[in-house]
Amino acid sequence: TLNGKLDAATAASLTELATKTLIANDLGGYTVPTHGLYPFQWNWDSAITALGWMKSDESRAWQEIDVLFSGQWDDGMVPHILFHKDSTTYFPGPDVWGSDKKIKSTSISQPPVVATVMKEMLASAQDKALAEQKVKALFSQVVDYHLWWYNDRDPENTGLVVTYHPWESGMDNSPSWDDALEAVPGVDWEYTRRDTSHVDSSQRPHKSEYDRFLYLVDFFKRNNFDSKVIYETCPYKMNDLGIIAILHRATKDLLKMGEQLGLNDARTDYLAQRLELTQTAINTLWCEQSEYFYCKNVLTNSLAKVKTSAALLTVYAGLTTDEQTRIINTATEDFIESSQFSVASTHPKEEKYEPQRYWRGPIWLHINWMIATGLKEAGFVTTADKIQDDTRDLVLKSGYYEYFNPETGAGCGGKDFSWTAAIALHWLL
Ligand code: 2M8
Numbered sequence: 191t192l193n194g195k196l197d198a199a200t201a202a203s204l205t206e207l208a209t210k211t212l213i214a215n216d217l218g219g220y221t222v223p224t225h226g227l228y229p230f231q232w233n234w235d236s237a238i239t240a241l242g243w244m245k246s247d248e249s250r251a252w253q254e255i256d257v258l259f260s261g262q263w264d265d266g267m268v269p270h271i272l273f274h275k276d277s278t279t280y281f282p283g284p285d286v287w288g289s290d291k292k293i294k295s296t297s298i299s300q301p302p303v304v305a306t307v308m309k310e311m312l313a314s315a316q317d318k319a320l321a322e323q324k325v326k327a328l329f330s331q332v333v334d335y336h337l338w339w340y341n342d343r344d345p346e347n348t349g350l351v352v353t354y355h356p357w358e359s360g361m362d363n364s365p366s367w368d369d370a371l372e373a374v375p376g377v378d379w380e381y382t383r384r385d386t387s388h389v390d391s392s393q394r395p396h397k398s399e400y401d402r403f404l405y406l407v408d409f410f411k412r413n414n415f416d417s418k419v420i421y422e423t424c425p426y427k428m429n430d431l432g433i434i435a436i437l438h439r440a441t442k443d444l445l446k447m448g449e450q451l452g453l454n455d456a457r458t459d460y461l462a463q464r465l466e467l468t469q470t471a472i473n474t475l476w477c478e479q480s481e482y483f484y485c486k487n488v489l490t491n492s493l494a495k496v497k498t499s500a501a502l503l504t505v506y507a508g509l510t511t512d513e514q515t516r517i518i519n520t521a522t523e524d525f526i527e528s529s530q531f532s533v534a535s536t537h538p539k540e541e542k543y544e545p546q547r548y549w550r551g552p553i554w555l556h557i558n559w560m561i562a563t564g565l566k567e568a569g570f571v572t573t574a575d576k577i578q579d580d581t582r583d584l585v586l587k588s589g590y591y592e593y594f595n596p597e598t599g600a601g602c603g604g605k606d607f608s609w610t611a612a613i614a615l616h617w618l619l
Contacts, residue, residue: 196582196619204585205619208611209246211590212239215608216250219257220274224592224604227388229277231258233270233300234360235609237307238556242612248317252324255308259331261293265417266338268304269295270358281384282404288411297410298358301433302339303560305332305440309447310616322451329453336441337457340464342417349464349471350429351437352488354420355406356399359430361535361549363395365542366494367428370487374425376401377408393546393602402426427488429475432500435507436560438468442508472509481517497537499525499557506564519570522561526573529596532580533558538596545597552593552602555581555613582618590614 196204215221220231221239228235236258243251261272273284273294284294308325315321343351353359356367381404385394395403406426413419441461448454475483477493483501484493502525504510505518528538529545536543536551544550558581566574584594590610591601 196586200586201619204614205245208242208590208615208619211606211611212242212246212608212615214606215239217275219253220272221254221608223609224607226279227385227592227604229275229279231261231272231274233258233268234303234556237304238609239612241307241310241616242608242614244311244314245615248311248315248320251311252320255304255311255324255328258304259328259335261291261295262331262335263291263295265342266334267299267342268302268335270298270300270360271296279384279388281382282407286404287407289415296357297407297415298353298355299339300358301360301436302335302440303436303556305336305444305447306436308332309443312447312450325447325451326453329448329451332444333457333461336437336444336461339437340461342421344464345418345421347467349467349469350434350474350486352421352427353430353433354410354424354426355403356426357403359428359432361430361432361498361500362403363399363547364498364500364549365496365536365540366430366485366498366500367426368496368542369492369494370426370428370489371399371402373489374402375405377404389603394548425489428494429486429488430500431475431483431485431498432503434468434472434475435500435503435509438465438507438509441465469509472504476514482521483518496540496542497521499533499535499561502533502561503557503564505568506560508564510568515568515570519565519568519573522565522570522573522577526576526580531584531594531596531599532577533561534596546595546600546602548593548603551596553581553584553596554593555584555610559613559617578617581613585610585614585618 222229223232223235236254240251240254243254262268287296289295289297312321312325339351356362445458448458475486483504484495486493502518502522505515510518525534525537526532534551535549558577562574562577584599587599588601590607592603592607595602
């Protein structure tokens with residue numbers, strides 16, 4: 191590999207290409223992940239993409255967040271997809287989801303990285319006045335979003351929010367969901383997938399998974415999106431480490447921004463209490479025997495014992511004890527050593543590891559950024575730098591693909607992908 195080294199000319203041309211990628215994916219105020227495969231505004235893609243916009247156009251970056259929050263539901267939820275304009279290239283679209291809000295959307299959310307992104311944007315802004323004005327204007331809506339997570343998805347104060355759909359986790363077909371998903375019935379109606387007409391089906395989830403994904407979409411609609419009913423009867427309920435860690439970190443970042451700008455109040459005090467609950471409850475996801483964190487199927491009260499990179503985000507969240515931080519650093523080193531490029535989303539020695547099937551093995555750059563950020567802050571700079579160098583090598587080798595094969599470094603999925611270009615601009619170039 192090139193060990194992450196870039197000369198100035200290469201860095202300049204990669205910067206230009208990344209900026210062009212965002213411009214090409216801009217539909218006017220929001221950025222699609224990539225044309226064709228994902229023609230709408232996705233929640234966590236959009237947040238990550240705003241980091242990329244910061245390098246070339248700060249007001250466009252803040253607009254990305256404004257438009258994302260324009261689709262917020264009255265209860266505080268920020269949907270996982272906003273269907274601003276119709277498109278026939280994606281399935282399932284707004285009619286299948288069936289929500290009746292002013293901006294059509296899905297009825298689930300996605301990993302809430304947005305407050306963390308806003309804190310980074312505020313810190314790095316050249317135009318401080320604009321940044322402060324935007325954070326002040328959006329702050330209450332972001333607090334609503336976080337309150338929604340804690341109240342709606344953890345009404346019993348367990349300290350661990352639940353997720354209702356693999357798509358909500360953003361890690362669609364992670365092996366962590368296999369057992370829980372098997373208990374969900376499949377839909378009995380015919381449908382035509384669109385994803386496999388854009389990319390090779392060997393890189394996508396199987397039909398058996400899609401049948402269940404769609405059953406859940408229908409289930410939310412049949413229950414009129416009623417939070418209480420869904421909490422009590424949803425056939426799929428997971429404690430997802432990715433969401434829990436990203437939410438925890440983002441809540442802390444939200445409180446820090448609030449403190450900096452004098453915006454904190456009783457509602458943010460309440461969020462601080464929820465942080466304490468999570469800090470204690472996270473240990474119920476720790477397996478002493480294998481010294482690792484796992485997602486939990488809440489309905490069967492069992493840990494999904496497959497090693498995924500989501501567990502490595504606990505350090506980024508600041509949820510680990512000193513000893514656990516050391517153990518997670520060692521586990522990260524083991525991930526790195528087990529494939530040519532890092533960090534594989536499922537550990538390469540796991541039976542369920544598949545190096546090119548979506549979230550069952552491949553590398554995702556925004557996850558690398560989060561893992562490395564956490565380890566660096568915790569003092570494990572060598573591991574963090576190694577991840578950053580590997581990530582740079584991937585981009586040099588394969589460009590701005592959706593995700594990457596950990597064995598070969600080949601780009602997979604969609605081409606000219608927004609969050610990949612954005613992470614390059616924010617972190618690599
Ligand atoms: C993938 O998910 C969508 C559904 O949300 C899909 O496969 O149709 C995931 O990688 C998800 O994390 C991501 O936000 C989305 C758009 O990039 O694609």
